[in-house]
Amino acid sequence: MRLYAKKAVIGSLVCLTLWLIFTYVTFTAGGPLEARPREGPVSAEEDRFRNRLAERVEQLEKDFSIQLQSNKNILMEIKQKLLEETDEPEQIVQLEDKIPILVLACNRVNVTRCLDLLIQYRPSKEKFPIIISQDCNHEPTRIVLERYANAPDSGVSLVLQPDLTDILVPPKEKKFRGYFNIARHYRFALNHTFHVLGYESVIIVEDDLDISSDFYEYFLGTYALLKNDPTLWCVSAWNDNGKVGLVDPSKPELLHRSDFFPGLGWMLRKQLWDELQPKWPPAYWDDWIRKPEQRKDRACIRPELPRTKTFGKIGVSNGLFFEKYLKYIQLNDQSVPFTKLNLSYLMKSEYDKKFMMDVNSATEVTLASLRGMTDVVTDPSLATVRLTYTSKEEYKKMARHLGLMEDFRSGVGRTAYLGVVNCFYKGRRVYIAPDKPNFIYDPMWS
Numbered sequence: 001m002r003l004y005a006k007k008a009v010i011g012s013l014v015c016l017t018l019w020l021i022f023t024y025v026t027f028t029a030g031g032p033l034e035a036r037p038r039e040g041p042v043s044a045e046e047d048r049f050r051n052r053l054a055e056r057v058e059q060l061e062k063d064f065s066i067q068l069q070s071n072k073n074i075l076m077e078i079k080q081k082l083l084e085e086t087d088e089p090e091q092i093v094q095l096e097d098k099i100p101i102l103v104l105a106c107n108r109v110n111v112t113r114c115l116d117l118l119i120q121y122r123p124s125k126e127k128f129p130i131i132i133s134q135d136c137n138h139e140p141t142r143i144v145l146e147r148y149a150n151a152p153d154s155g156v157s158l159v160l161q162p163d164l165t166d167i168l169v170p171p172k173e174k175k176f177r178g179y180f181n182i183a184r185h186y187r188f189a190l191n192h193t194f195h196v197l198g199y200e201s202v203i204i205v206e207d208d209l210d211i212s213s214d215f216y217e218y219f220l221g222t223y224a225l226l227k228n229d230p231t232l233w234c235v236s237a238w239n240d241n242g243k244v245g246l247v248d249p250s251k252p253e254l255l256h257r258s259d260f261f262p263g264l265g266w267m268l269r270k271q272l273w274d275e276l277q278p279k280w281p282p283a284y285w286d287d288w289i290r291k292p293e294q295r296k297d298r299a300c301i302r303p304e305l306p307r308t309k310t311f312g313k314i315g316v317s318n319g320l321f322f323e324k325y326l327k328y329i330q331l332n333d334q335s336v337p338f339t340k341l342n343l344s345y346l347m348k349s350e351y352d353k354k355f356m357m358d359v360n361s362a363t364e365v366t367l368a369s370l371r372g373m374t375d376v377v378t379d380p381s382l383a384t385v386r387l388t389y390t391s392k393e394e395y396k397k398m399a400r401h402l403g404l405m406e407d408f409r410s411g412v413g414r415t416a417y418l419g420v421v422n423c424f425y426k427g428r429r430v431y432i433a434p435d436k437p438n439f440i441y442d443p444m445w446s
């Protein structure tokens with residue numbers, strides 16, 4: 001609109017200038033023809049007429065130069081405005097500041113559900129380009145994906161995993177072929193994102209995930225932590241124990257550190273991929289990444305209230321946990337402005353001391369007494385409580401009775417931090433903590 005206005009102003013000025021030139025020329029060309037000295041005597045009347053004419057021409061010349069100056073001023077102003085406008089910071093996001101969303105797709109046609117939410121909540125196409133990588137050569141899904149990628153100015157691109165050969169799978173693991181394909185696909189897609197496209201970070205989203213409305217805000221707000229705290233290696237949108245009744249719905253802004261790698265909507269940086277890529281495993285990548293050789297004592301940020309939820313009941317792991325846990329995940333429905341919050345409490349240097357103080361100052365209770373408590377906290381000293389475990393079996397029993405996931409991966413319980421699993425139960429914060437300080441995970445615990 002502003003550009004049209006400028007064009008109109010410039011147009012009128014040009015017309016006005018042309019008109020003035022025209023009048024000037026008429027008087028100084030046509031006029032002077034009359035005024036040109038003629039041969040012979042000149043009458044007094046003619047003389048007066050000539051003088052008047054000369055005066056008018058003079059006046060016109062003055063008007064003309066005033067108008068010309070005024071036009072020049074207006075043009076200068078317009079030029080200045082145009083210059084100021086181009087001086088405004090450009091909305092172009094540099095490659096290293098972009099955080100692409102890598103969607104791993106295979107044969108789920110209802111990947112549309114995942115993509116529609118990713119697009120709906122995306123605050124900027126430039127900042128968060130969506131890269132879909134498709135494995136499996138499933139045509140109906142590819143047709144659906146192409147629709148997104150080919151839509152004009154969609155900020156969505158599609159790449160196909162090119163190696164569709166049958167992977168040589170040990171006979172005993174034939175039924176786990178899917179895990180081999182997934183690991184190969186991850187390797188391709190991450191290499192493509194970091195080494196072909198040259199991004200510096202990525203958020204991985206599998207094709208059966210719903211996201212919360214503050215998904216992007218969550219990753220934007222926590223990005224600086226991932227960058228600045230070398231003891232962090234990922235930010236995940238997932239809470240393994242994020243079931244209804246096990247999370248505090250009044251604390252959507254609450255975030256935690258976790259030694260357990262959650263996956264399922266997670267952000268990593270290129271330097272981590274450069275470290276893992278040379279030894280990337282042929283299968284079961286998520287359990288492999290949780291091994292001490294890979295984790296190297298690093299933690300992830302995870303939310304109290306999940307920012308992703310899986311709808312993929314039928315998948316490679318055949319709904320292993322779906323019926324018991326995954327379908328009860330409480331996807332956050334309140335938007336938190338994470339980029340405006342101070343999240344420095346999550347840096348290891350600040351977090352660990354405070355966390356262990358909270359654990360140690362919590363009132364010690366037994367599993368039986370906790371289970372017998374009412375849903376409403378009446379005694380403030382029981383708002384934060386601690387259960388202590390002395391063995392793997394004891395931990396598992398506690399987890400089972402509270403409805404938490406009871407399994408370990410490389411000796412780390414789901415959501416554990418420094419050996420402590422924390423959850424929300426009957427309106428209170430519960431820490432399930434080992435009996436000794438400086439707990440060391442035992443990879444034999446499974």
Ligand code: UD1
Nearest residue numbers: 104105106135181182185206207284285286312315316317
């Ligand atoms: C489970 C994990 C998943 C992990 C996977 C591999 C849960 C809820 N899910 O997969 O995070 O990545 O184990 O250890 O814990 N896919 C391919 N190629 C295939 C098959 C699947 O690329 O041949 C893709 C899918 O599009 C999807 C992802 O791999 O994005 C996971 O597949 P899915 O079928 O959902 O398996 P899960 O059982 O969820």
Ligand code: MN
Nearest residue numbers: 208310312315
């Ligand atoms: Mn899945």
